[in-house]
Amino acid sequence: MLEVIWTTVKLAGLTTVLLLIVATPLAWWLARRRTWWKEIIAAVAALPIVLPPTVLGFYLLIALAPSSPLMSLLHPFGVRTLAFTFTGLVIGSMIYSLPFAVQPIRNAFEAMGERPLEVAATLRATPLDAFFTVAVPQARRGFLAAAVLVFAHTVGEFGVVLMIGGAVPGKTEVVSTRIYSLVESLQFAQAHALSLGLLTFAFLVMLAMLLIERRAGQAAS
Numbered sequence: 001m002l003e004v005i006w007t008t009v010k011l012a013g014l015t016t017v018l019l020l021i022v023a024t025p026l027a028w029w030l031a032r033r034r035t036w037w038k039e040i041i042a043a044v045a046a047l048p049i050v051l052p053p054t055v056l057g058f059y060l061l062i063a064l065a066p067s068s069p070l071m072s073l074l075h076p077f078g079v080r081t082l083a084f085t086f087t088g089l090v091i092g093s094m095i096y097s098l099p100f101a102v103q104p105i106r107n108a109f110e111a112m113g114e115r116p117l118e119v120a121a122t123l124r125a126t127p128l129d130a131f132f133t134v135a136v137p138q139a140r141r142g143f144l145a146a147a148v149l150v151f152a153h154t155v156g157e158f159g160v161v162l163m164i165g166g167a168v169p170g171k172t173e174v175v176s177t178r179i180y181s182l183v184e185s186l187q188f189a190q191a192h193a194l195s196l197g198l199l200t201f202a203f204l205v206m207l208a209m210l211l212i213e214r215r216a217g218q219a220a221s
Contacts, residue, residue, distance in 0.1 A: 008174040012154040015093040023101035031109035053159025092164040100149040108142020152205040
């Protein structure tokens, strides 16, 4: 049981860190760019919200299979497939949770407005300096909200991780897939214990989000 919990925490933690790195430049571009087709990119990034997890998991499974064009590029490096591997789980989790990282950070960048960056420019700060010394600190609540949402969403995901990871014990099995296996084998007591743990975790996440929003509202008033 501890191994399953550790795999879940490791997957959620790694997904959160990598997604914050990937989502930040995308959110910045979406917040700053003034072009009509940026919303097309935003819609593509938000697709996992409305796509059934099984649909996303199915296409990712095909993309990560040994016969896919993507995997053929990695064959010379000794990588035949990423399906049913922890690396594949991380990739699937990042795609599935991408909207929960991009949107809060984008909103924070947009709420910041132009004035702080204009002031930084008058002080001869380069765009890169202004980004790291002005924009990122100003958007810290967006980063915090994104981190909480991505971590929680990854812990609770089921369809994508089941299809890509296959719930291999000791390798790709996480808490959500373990609950499914326990219910299938009629081990309701253990399933209840894990489900209660996830329910408590979900409540704490929602409480944390409400507190973040409340502090943001107080700071703005």
